[in-house]
Amino acid sequence: MEEYLFLMHIYVFVLAIFVGFELITKVPPTLHTPLMSGSNAISGITVVGAILSAGMEQFNISTILGLVAVIFAMINVVGGFLVTDRMLKMFKKK
Amino acid sequence: MKAVIEITYLVSSILFIFGIKKLASPKTARQGNLFAAIGMFLAIVATLLDQNVLTYEWIIIGSIIGSLAGAVMAIKVPMTGMPQMVGLLNGFGGGASTLVALSEYFRKNPNYPVDTGAAFILPVDQGIAIILSLLIGGVTFTGSLIAFGKLQGIVTGKVVKYPLQHPINLVLLLGVLAAGAFVVINPDNLNLLFIITAVSLVLGVLLVLPIGGADMPVAISLLNSYSGLAASTTGFVLGNNELIIAGALVGASGIILTIIMCKGMNRSLMNVVMGGWASAGTTGPATTTSTKGQVKSIDTEELAMLLDAVSSVIIVPGYGMAVAQAQHAIRDLMNVLEKKGVNVRFAIHPVAGRMPGHMNVLLAEAQVPYEKLYAMEDINDDFPNTDVVIVIGANDVVNPAARHDPNSPIYGMPILNVDYAKTVIINKRSLNVGYAGIDNELFFYPNALMYFGDAKEAITKLVNELKASS
Numbered sequence: 001m002e003e004y005l006f007l008m009h010i011y012v013f014v015l016a017i018f019v020g021f022e023l024i025t026k027v028p029p030t031l032h033t034p035l036m037s038g039s040n041a042i043s044g045i046t047v048v049g050a051i052l053s054a055g056m057e058q059f060n061i062s063t064i065l066g067l068v069a070v071i072f073a074m075i076n077v078v079g080g081f082l083v084t085d086r087m088l089k090m091f092k093k094k
Numbered sequence: 095m096k097a098v099i100e101i102t103y104l105v106s107s108i109l110f111i112f113g114i115k116k117l118a119s120p121k122t123a124r125q126g127n128l129f130a131a132i133g134m135f136l137a138i139v140a141t142l143l144d145q146n147v148l149t150y151e152w153i154i155i156g157s158i159i160g161s162l163a164g165a166v167m168a169i170k171v172p173m174t175g176m177p178q179m180v181g182l183l184n185g186f187g188g189g190a191s192t193l194v195a196l197s198e199y200f201r202k203n204p205n206y207p208v209d210t211g212a213a214f215i216l217p218v219d220q221g222i223a224i225i226l227s228l229l230i231g232g233v234t235f236t237g238s239l240i241a242f243g244k245l246q247g248i249v250t251g252k253v254v255k256y257p258l259q260h261p262i263n264l265v266l267l268l269g270v271l272a273a274g275a276f277v278v279i280n281p282d283n284l285n286l287l288f289i290i291t292a293v294s295l296v297l298g299v300l301l302v303l304p305i306g307g308a309d310m311p312v313a314i315s316l317l318n319s320y321s322g323l324a325a326s327t328t329g330f331v332l333g334n335n336e337l338i339i340a341g342a343l344v345g346a347s348g349i350i351l352t353i354i355m356c357k358g359m360n361r362s363l364m365n366v367v368m369g370g371w372a373s374a375g376t377t378g379p380a381t382t383t384s385t386k387g388q389v390k391s392i393d394t395e396e397l398a399m400l401l402d403a404v405s406s407v408i409i410v411p412g413y414g415m416a417v418a419q420a421q422h423a424i425r426d427l428m429n430v431l432e433k434k435g436v437n438v439r440f441a442i443h444p445v446a447g448r449m450p451g452h453m454n455v456l457l458a459e460a461q462v463p464y465e466k467l468y469a470m471e472d473i474n475d476d477f478p479n480t481d482v483v484i485v486i487g488a489n490d491v492v493n494p495a496a497r498h499d500p501n502s503p504i505y506g507m508p509i510l511n512v513d514y515a516k517t518v519i520i521n522k523r524s525l526n527v528g529y530a531g532i533d534n535e536l537f538f539y540p541n542a543l544m545y546f547g548d549a550k551e552a553i554t555k556l557v558n559e560l561k562a563s564s
Contacts, residue, residue, distance in 0.1 A: 006219040009330055009338055016339040019111060020346025026118040029444065029469045032351060032451030035117050036318055037180050038127050039347040042110055043321040044183075045134065045340040046190040048141045049328045053197035054156055055147030060207045062200040067152045069193035074160025075167070076187040081131040082168035083179060087455055088124040090173075094463040 034087045041080025047073035095143060102140035103336035109133030110340050114347070120464050137336055173459040174416050177449040178245035181238050181314055184321045188234025191324035192291065195227035198331050199287060216281035223330035225274035225290065231324040232294025233301065238317050240302040241310065245448055251307030259304060260368065266297050305366065308413070308490075310448045311355045312366045319348025351450050358444030358470075360496075360507040387538035389525065392545050394552070397519060398559035404481035406437045408473065410510055411453050412446050414487015414522070418549035424486065425460035426557045434560075440466055441473045441483075441510050443491040470510055477514040485512060485520045486549050493534045503532060518542045521552055 027035050050073045053066025110133045116126025141147065164183075171179045202220070204212040216224075243249030256262075273290050277283055305313045322344025329337025356363050392400070401407070409428070415421060428438045440462065446453045454467055477483065485492055488510075495502040496509045512518050513536055520542060536542055545552060 005333065006330075009333065009335065012335050013326060013330075013338045013342050016342035017346050020114075020343040021350065023111065023114045023118075023343070024347045024350045026115075028118070028120075029354075029442065029451060030454040030464050030467055031117055031120060031123055032354075033176060033180070033449060033455045034123060034127070034451070035114075035347060036315070036351065036450060037176070037183065038117060038130060039114065039344045040180055040183050040187065040318060040321065041134070042113075042130055042340050043187045043318075043325045043344040044190070045137060045337050046187060046194060046325045046328050047134075048137055048334060048337055049194035049198070049332050050156070050190055051138065051141045051153050052144060052146055052332065053194055053201070054152040055142075055144075055149055056201065057148040058207075059149075059152075060200070062197040063152055065193045065197035065200070067156045069190045069197065070153055070156030071160040071163070072186040072193065073190040074157050075164040076183050076190065077134055077164065078161045079164030079168045079179075079186075080183050081127060081134070082165055083171060083176075083183075084127045085124060086168065087173070087176070087458070088120075088127055090455070090458040090461070091120040091123065091464050092458070092461065093120075093465060 031091070034084050034091075037080055037087065038084040041077055041084060044073050044076035044080060047077055095145065099140045099143055102136050103334070106133040106137040106140070107336050107339045109136070110343060114343060173456055174419060175246075176455055177310060177314060177447070177452060178242045180449060181242040181245060181317065184314070184317045185235050185238030185242065187321040188231045188238060188317075188324050191227050191231030191321075191328045192235060192294075193231075194328050195224045195231060195331055196287075196291065199224055203281070205282070214281045216278070218278055220331060221278035221281060222274075223327050225270075225277060227324060227327040227331055228287075228291050229270055229274070229294045229297075230320055230327055232291055233298040234317055234320040234324050236295045236298030237302040237313075237320070238298075240299055241305075241313050241317060244302075244305075244307060245310060249303075253306040254303045256300075256304075259300075263297065263300055266293055266300070270294055270297070301367070304368070307448070308445075309359075309366050311445050311450055311452075312352055312359075312363070314449045315348050315351035315355055316363075316367075317348070319345050319352060322346070322348055355445055355450060358508065360504075389537050390543050392519065392543040394545075394555045394559050397543075397545055397556055398563055400517065401431065401436070401482065401556075401560060402434070402563060404436060406439075406480045406482075407431055408439050408441050408477065408480050408483045408512075408515070410441050410443070410483060410485045410488050410492060410512055411457070412443075412486065412488025412491065413448060413452075414489075414549055416447055416452065416456055416487070418487060420486060420549035420553055421456040421460040421462075423550050423553040423557065424457070425462050427484075427553055427560075428462060428466070430557050430560045438466065439468055439473065439476075441470065441512075442467055443470055443488065443510055446488060446491060470508060474511050477511045480515040481517065483512040483515040483518045485518065486553065487521070489522075489534055490532075492536055493532070494539075495532070495535050512536070513539055513541070516541065519545050521545045521547065521549055523548060
């Protein structure tokens with residue numbers, strides 16, 4: 001099973017790429033900037049890894065790297081979603 | 095508990111997918127963003143429940159610092175500064191991936207922090223994932239910082255050439271991959287791991303530095319894609335499907351935008367990445383031979399009179415509008431013209447501005463309704479039936495040479511056919527060349543009139559004149 005796990009991840013990755021292509025091609029040019037900042041915020045999902053690194057019991061180099069990673073990822077996440085919302089609020093019909 | 099966490103990750107992934115799906119229309123887009131944010135919140139909560147998370151103080155401290163910094167940036171940034179904001183956020187995402195990969199390396203290493211003498215066995219797949227995380231994350235981090243610097247004006251926006259540019263980058267990339275293979279086989283080699291990290295960071299600088307300001311839409315899109323791929327590789331390191339999915343979605347998004355931007359300039363990705371129009375290859379001597387004719391200009395009063403008697407106007411904004419912060423003045427112009435019964439629309443070239451959709455956001459900020467903004471392919475056939483086109487701060491994207499002059503560096507690039515309109519007004523500060531460094535023959539056309547002045551000042555004057563005359 002263990003050796004197939006990696007293949008399963010590849011499998012998920014490839015399918016997700018296809019889903020991404022399908023979804024993104026439907027976004028109109030007018031929303032390309034919010035799409036970019038919004039998807040950018042989603043890429044802040046690395047915060048999951050950062051939390052796992054920062055939450056280890058002993059305080060060592062892994063935890064320090066994790067702490068900085070949490071800061072970086074949270075800037076990415078919070079900044080990304082907020083700024084996207086700020087932009088989307090402005091898109092109004094007549 | 096493990097099952098609860100995994101199911102939460104699944105729900106979170108679904109929320110990301112629905113969130114992006116809802117971005118397909120301005121009506122639902124805001125809700126979509128909220129969906130994605132909820133997805134992120136769930137993912138964070140699920141991770142906090144993970145049995146490997148034993149202490150919370152560093153997580154809490156890091157989250158507070160990061161959230162505050164992110165919130166301040168998001169609230170403070172002006173809309174004209176959006177390209178550099180997105181660039182910077184990209185960089186933080188990439189940086190986080192690099193840090194997590196390094197952290198995971200140390201965590202898996204039994205000889206750290208205390209040398210136990212145990213053999214360090216790193217499964218090949220995880221080893222590869224760590225190396226790729228370091229490479230992609232590192233390139234994204236420094237590359238985005240350089241892009242930010244260029245857009246902010248800290249680093250030169252010009253095409254920067256350095257000797258042996260391409261061979262150096264290729265050697266560095268191959269070097270990283272070779273060293274990476276070595277580390278995968280001999281995981282104990284810590285120094286090599288640091289070298290890989292350092293070289294990846296240098297590579298990010300070297301790759302983005304040559305890219306010129308007007309090519310930034312491509313660079314930013316590409317870095318966006320990298321930040322997604324970096325998240326995916328981190329997912330492979332951790333064996334976490336949610337990271338793989340979310341990263342793949344973002345990676346796909348960035349790639350699609352990159353392709354759209356390249357098509358908008360009729361250039362290959364390679365050509366943009368290699369840096370600048372100058373490397374287009376077959377351009378030969380710079381096209382300075384364009385037929386110089388008489389340039390006619392028009393003053394505010396005459397222009398107001400001209401606009402008093404028209405029924406349709408198309409406004410073409412470009413990066414100059416962003417620089418001059420003229421979007422609010424342009425909104426006033428739209429309003430005053432519409433009061434006179436003129437049909438006013440906006441034509442947006444795909445690569446206008448410094449990032450995809452840049453013009454749309456600025457005009458939305460000025461409360462121009464989004465139905466008035468037309469993509470190039472939707473409005474290009476309407477120019478012949480249009481009385482007046484007003485070009486504000488755009489240049490190369492309206493240069494007719496792109497259609498007919500094979501010697502022009504921009505030949506083949508799709509342009510807005512503004513010259514087909516009855517009259518073209520070009521607002522510009524001077525007759526300077528555009529980004530491509532070539533004369534715009536449009537200025538010499540019989541139906542073209544130059545309206546000189548800073549975009550914001552000139553348009554405001556025009557609006558006042560129009561109001562006075564009505």
